[in-house]
Amino acid sequence: MSALFGDNFVKEAHKHSKLFNSWEDITAKNGIAAASAHSRIKNLEKGILLIEMDHPGWKQILQTKQSKLLNDFRYRFPDMNICGIALMLGKSDKNGQFTEDSEQSKEINNQSDISNQSSVSANHHPFGSQFDVSSVPPDNSLTETSVAADIEAIKDDELKQKLLSLGQAIAEREKV
Numbered sequence: 001m002s003a004l005f006g007d008n009f010v011k012e013a014h015k016h017s018k019l020f021n022s023w024e025d026i027t028a029k030n031g032i033a034a035a036s037a038h039s040r041i042k043n044l045e046k047g048i049l050l051i052e053m054d055h056p057g058w059k060q061i062l063q064t065k066q067s068k069l070l071n072d073f074r075y076r077f078p079d080m081n082i083c084g085i086a087l088m089l090g091k092s093d094k095n096g097q098f099t100e101d102s103e104q105s106k107e108i109n110n111q112s113d114i115s116n117q118s119s120v121s122a123n124h125h126p127f128g129s130q131f132d133v134s135s136v137p138p139d140n141s142l143t144e145t146s147v148a149a150d151i152e153a154i155k156d157d158e159l160k161q162k163l164l165s166l167g168q169a170i171a172e173r174e175k176v
Helices: 005-019 021-031 034-038 056-064 066-076 100-116 142-150 155-176
Strands: 038-045 048-053 084-089 130-132
Touching: 005 021, 005 038, 021 038, 021 066, 034 038, 034 056, 048 056, 056 066, 066 084, 100 130, 100 142, 142 155
Parallel strands: 048 084
Antiparallel strands: 038 048, 084 130
8 A cells, every 4th residue: 555655645544543443442441332332433624533423312421521532532642633522413324334414514514614723612613513522621731729629529538548649659750
């Protein structure tokens, strides 16, 4: 294939293949493994990862994990500059295979052609306002206050102490 398309094309195709094949693993890591049988990565365009699912219930479940999924994709594929996730309801046939919803596809294509912006906001993005988009800052923007609140919410005192100790050890290493 390299002879036909060039090394850069083959490398990009390989990266995209890894991205699309990671969906099952990433949903499992986030405790929603069953969602992978009812959803798929449809596209990555202008930093927005379009996820299609076959039922509104799965859309709601994915919405609850949307920021964690986005952070996982950013971590695994940093060079793909993924800045948001759009959730889209699709259709599946009786074999569970997704079929194209021509009206939604037209809307996505029209919005993608119109939008040439590099930054994405909840009000204006390549897939139009009908899709839910999560644009979450990278993990390094977490504040000490939000992390402390998360740790305080943990009921298991032993786990809480271990996390606090781990946090202190990491903070000390970062000072060096």
